[in-house]
Amino acid sequence: MLFSEKPKTRLEDFFNRRDELKQFSTLVERSPVVVKGVRRIGKSSLIRVGLSLLEQPYIYLDLRGTAINKKISIRTIFELLTLSASETSSKSSRFVQTVKDVVREVSIASVFTVKLAQERTRNLLLELFRRLDKAAKAHAHKLVIVFDEAQTLRFATLDMRELLANVYDNMENITLVFAGSQIGVLKEFIGVEDPYSPFYGRYMAEVELKPFSRELSLEFLKQGFTELSLKPDERFLEKAVDELDGIVGWLTFFGLKVAERRRFSEKTIEEVLDIAATLERKEIEALPKSQKLVLSALSRLDNPRWSDIKRMSDSFAERKLNDTEVNRALKSLIRYSFIEKKGESYAITDPITKKAAVDLTPD
Numbered sequence: 375m376l377f378s379e380k381p382k383t384r385l386e387d388f389f390n391r392r393d394e395l396k397q398f399s400t401l402v403e404r405s406p407v408v409v410k411g412v413r414r415i416g417k418s419s420l421i422r423v424g425l426s427l428l429e430q431p432y433i434y435l436d437l438r439g440t441a442i443n444k445k446i447s448i449r450t451i452f453e454l455l456t457l458s459a460s461e462t463s464s465k466s467s468r469f470v471q472t473v474k475d476v477v478r479e480v481s482i483a484s485v486f487t488v489k490l491a492q493e494r495t496r497n498l499l500l501e502l503f504r505r506l507d508k509a510a511k512a513h514a515h516k517l518v519i520v521f522d523e524a525q526t527l528r529f530a531t532l533d534m535r536e537l538l539a540n541v542y543d544n545m546e547n548i549t550l551v552f553a554g555s556q557i558g559v560l561k562e563f564i565g566v567e568d569p570y571s572p573f574y575g576r577y578m579a580e581v582e583l584k585p586f587s588r589e590l591s592l593e594f595l596k597q598g599f600t601e602l603s604l605k606p607d608e609r610f611l612e613k614a615v616d617e618l619d620g621i622v623g624w625l626t627f628f629g630l631k632v633a634e635r636r637r638f639s640e641k642t643i644e645e646v647l648d649i650a651a652t653l654e655r656k657e658i659e660a661l662p663k664s665q666k667l668v669l670s671a672l673s674r675l676d677n678p679r680w681s682d683i684k685r686m687s688d689s690f691a692e693r694k695l696n697d698t699e700v701n702r703a704l705k706s707l708i709r710y711s712f713i714e715k716k717g718e719s720y721a722i723t724d725p726i727t728k729k730a731a732v733d734l735t736p737d
């Protein structure tokens with residue numbers, strides 16, 4: 375079923391993306407992989423479908439929303455890893471059992487003290503990785519460990535990179551996969567180009583997901599509606615794709631909502647877009663004020679250059695912003711993948727974010 379909310383896990387529900395899938399599967403057999411792309415572009419689905427097709431066992435950690443007030447304790451990471459490890463996916467039930475045993479032993483060591491010292495928890499985590507590595511070796515298959523929305527780990531109370539770089543360097547039966555929507559932040563977190571990062575100079579392969587083309591987006595909607603025995607007319611679908619671009623998560627959301635209503639008018643398109651924009655607004659309302667101003671300015675301009683954005687932001691702020699303030703806001707918005715810079719101009723990456731930003735009151 376194409377129109378379903380959760381990340382896809384089965385190939386038959388996963389539309390197109392065959393090249394990326396092949397790329398991911400080939401790479402993950404040999405080296406660590408970074409999967410990047412904006413929100414709702416299908417990263418989690420690609421990884422899950424990709425891994426389900428491989429012989430390799432894997433552990434999947436979803437780090438979305440795990441940091442509270444920009445903090446994630448090392449203890450929480452330990453709990454998340456043990457929890458995810460007990461759900462290891464492997465075609466061999468013997469391996470699954472071994473992993474469960476490993477997790478149980480290491481966890482038992484952790485329950486004696488409710489509030490474990492950080493350093494001790496860190497050592498337990500390392501011990502867990504070591505045992506998993508050993509189990510994978512005995513099983514003669516590399517174990518893939520996925521950190522989805524991995525940039526969240528920068529909020530860990532102890533440097534997780536150091537620990538993961540240790541895994542990278544010394545545990546040859548574990549392959550790490552990092553995925554993230556905040557592309558700039560993820561890149562900084564891993565820091566293969568940063569001499570101060572423990573990952574400096576390490577090799578990581580990359581798979582990047584781009585939006586669907588107009589044709590593919592149309593095909594996706596058609597196929598999705600056909601599965602539900604619905605047949606909206608071509609013009610309706612074209613109008614929807616004009617508004618939604620090629621972000622598959624929004625196309626899916628659109629398909630689901632329209633299918634619920636079973637009405638194919640322009641009004642339905644507007645209604646569904648409004649619901650999506652309301653969801654998105656929460657996300658951008660949490661941004662710092664200068665970023666909201668700049669985003670709001672950007673949402674009203676077509677391919678604006680720096681000076682256009684500055685002028686519009688000034689008028690929203692009813693004062694002259696200083697250049698550094700605007701530059702800093704633009705840089706941050708790029709790091710978090712809200713906007714992109716193409717040549718000399720800037721654009722909001724997601725059409726729904728753009729729609730939500732138009733209604734933003736930057737105060």
Ligand SMILES: Nc1ncnc2c1ncn2[C@@H]1O[C@H](COP(=O)(O)OP(=O)(O)O)[C@@H](O)[C@H]1O
Pocket residue numbers: 376378379380381382387388389390391411412413414415416417418419420555622623624626
């Ligand atoms: N190739 C695809 N075919 C069908 N549905 C997809 C595809 N890629 C993503 N989706 C759907 O789009 C939404 C977002 O996908 P997800 O994998 O969670 O994206 P991301 O991890 O990049 O945020 C989900 O509803 C998912 O089911």
Ligand SMILES: [Mg+2]
Pocket residue numbers: 417418419522
């Ligand atoms: Mg995801």
